[in-house]
Amino acid sequence: MSERTAFVIKTEIREPRSRIFSFRAQKTMYGGRTIAAGDTIFLFASENEGGEGLIALGVVVSASATPRKAGVARQTPRVSITVRRTRFSKRRMGRRELKPFDHWDDWRPETELNFKLYRQATNKIVAISRTAEAFLRRC
Secondary structure (H helix, E strand, C coil), rough: CCCCEEEEEEECCCCCCCEEEEEEEEECCCHHHHHHCCCEEEEHHHHHHCCCCCCEEEEEEEECCCCCCCCCCCCCCCEEEEEEEECCCCCCHHHHHHCCCCCCCCHHHHHHHHHHCCCCCCCCCEEHHHHHHHHHHCC
């Protein structure tokens, strides 16, 4: 049995207290397109849309690839997912907390998260390392 990959989604979250979240046609980067039902996902409410960063941990209930647009040569893979929240975050973790971690080759989980989530401001789904997953579980 292979171990599952954990993921992070950073996007607009209008109802952070919801039990179920649906995210349509989300951009994927850094392995995010491999997300599947049963995967662990950390929900970050995008600061670009007034959110506060990490808000909850959840489980992916369903995931499906968004069809590519005809006639467009270069497209970022997108997926639609439904997530069931399993618990809320215990402490703040967002752009402000991760910004100091910018030494891209130091292998710290904070640096990985800063790089994958905030180096480019776009909202996205990304796969994360076991180290980053363990770090976020403590948050």
